[in-house]
Amino acid sequence: MVRLYARVAAGGFRRYATYRVATAAGVFTNTVFGFIMAYAYIALWEQRPQLGGYDLSQAVTFVWLGQTLLMACALMGGGVEDELIERIRTGDIAVDLYRPADLQLWWLACDLGRAAFHLLGRGLVPLLVGALAFDLALPSSWWTWPAFLLSVVLGVVVGFAVRFLVALSAFWLLDGAGVAQMCWLAGLFFSGMLLPLNVFPGVLGEVARALPWSSLLQVPADVLLGERTGWELAGAYAFQAGWAVVLLGAGRLVQAAATRRVVVQGG
């Protein structure tokens, strides 16, 4: 069972690793955007130092973490949901359904493999470039890194759970593109990709920080920046894990309903 899903994840990793030129182009884009956003943040933080409780170097670090996790956490889409939606639309989902495996676990494993590749292949280089070009607030103690990594994994799971739900909507809507687009817009805004969530004012900030998308970037970034330690770190994990459980559970319910009423498209 574990070996099966480990192999699925390994396959997910290797599939995305196949397209090397696309990866290189993506790394370049992430790096360029990192620079653009870093200078925008520098301009903003020089006007308003300590905005949202971050100092300048923390703010710039947040930018580069955003570029690092952009693909891994599929903040702007680009996860396995695109393929899943396509398979539902064309009816290829039939093939997935007659396999002796669980649909959700299967695709979760795929997405974890993909995320692992995107973290290494797309995320690492921009972070290194950012660290060379700017004075980043990287952790002083080594154990912050594994703590950060765990938070990223939980973030990927939460992100997957949301995207899986979105993809399943294709069973009813026949074309999930519209919902997927709304979802990535929400992800972009509420993950903190545009601006850190602790900069959001009042109720908007409270709500944004409580939504599942904050697990994708804001929470891992805060862990790396040392904003969450001790019990607060445990709280951060509990927050992410809680959303993961709730959303994966919802995914299972929807999956059961979808496979019961499934009308496989096309012959």
Added chain:
Amino acid sequence: MRVDVIEVDAVEKVFDVRRRAGRLRRERHRVRAVDGVSFTVRSGEVVGYIGPNGAGKSTTVKMLTGILTPSAGRVRVAGIDPSRERTRLARRIGVVFGQRSTLWWDLPLRDSYRLIHRLYRVPDAVFRANLERCVELLDLAPLLEVPVRQLSLGQRMRGEIAAALLHDPEVLYLDEPTIGLDVVSKARVRGFLRDLNEERGTTVLLTTHDLTDIEQLCGRVVVIDHGRVVYDGALGGLHEAGESERMLVVDLEREFAPVGLAGVRVVRVEGPRQWLAFPAARSAAPLVAELARRYPLVDLSVREPDIEAVIARMYAGRSA
């Protein structure tokens, strides 16, 4: 011992289809894709399941795999209710959909096979033996390390068939396995399936529009149209049911008047060559012997009736 592996008993599948009627109004309307189909398949049989587009073939196959739940009736495959125990059944059946792929598009063929190894929990030794056998018989050795997206259709289809057999399924469903293949690839796929059935006794249910597939593989055909079984029996009987004829083309030494033989209809005469039609169910041998006795025979050939035409006549007969 031969037992019923597939039991389909008075099965129906009704879909609700919504149609646009006016600007916002939608009309609900029921489609009976499968309307009271019954048949059984015994272990070791190769059965052709044929019918025109939209007859309900794929819907039946989907109910047999458990992807779709029947609206009424009873389905059992290897004693299992497919829609209730889809996962348990999945370990005992193999499925090849000619128009869909189980293989991982971006990865080498071998990676998909490794995944199947885990997916079906195939014991290592069994997996190795099965893979070796498939690789040899389907000539996959040069393809194992090639990403699936780079395979030709024929190569991919061989890969798909191997993928469906690595876990030793008792029952194999093939939905259009030769669609889009060239003659050589088709022949290879058919040869492999025939051997599989003979050596392993794998039960095969084959859906196809290619009647040569049926002629070469299936001892029995079930013809379905408008969701109902219209014929179930031996392939030869289909000719009788469709009243088809075989054609004997004879070259005589010189021109003769149309030959007069009982049960034979002379269709055409062209110099020394004559076209003789006779009922498909009848053997050609006594006819040829009789001809050779009475005429100076130079050459002859027998043309098999076009089942396609027979079935088309059958479909037309029903809807008329």
